[in-house]
Amino acid sequence: MDAVDPEDSVDRHIARWSGKVPFDVPTEGVITRIQLLAKHVKYGKERALAETGLQEFEFETMHRLASRGAPWRAPSAELAAELLLSPAGMTGRLDSLERAGLVRRVRAAGDRRRVDVELTDTGHRRWSEAMRWRGIAEAEMIEPLDDAERAALSALLKRMLLHVEAK
DSSP: OOSSSOOOHHHHHHHHHTTTSOOOHHHHHHHHHHHHHHHHHHHHHHHHHHHHTOOHHHHHHHHHHHTTOTTOEEEHHHHHHHTTOOHHHHHHHHHHHHHTTSEEEEEOSSOTTOEEEEEOHHHHHHHHHHHHHHHHHHHHHHTTSOHHHHHHHHHHHHHHHHHHHTO
């Protein structure tokens, strides 16, 4: 096998389907590789959660809070809107996170009717650890590319994404 261009699973997929259905080989190669890489990204995220003992909903809620910077706080209604949750769904999620010691609810200083949610120190540590594991998985995936290749790939993917987002 040629060390410069070894065969991957997509090459085998294309060979298996060639002549059986009409498709453009370069397009099939790009799209199928993107799909497989997306599965690997998902697996890396799942592994990060497993390493930290977090569930997806816990991580996503804490991620939204952490994105705001210290003190990692947001109004409950704002979080619910970002996470596309009903008020009841948000309440259930926060109850679970609060019992686990990952978040706390606090009354907003200027409006006692508003409830803010903030990460606890424990929640922030657990979120940071999950982010560290995600970073490891992402670094492993992109490791074979040098800086110029990473920049070029990012630019190409951005061009594709802008095209589909404009539709």
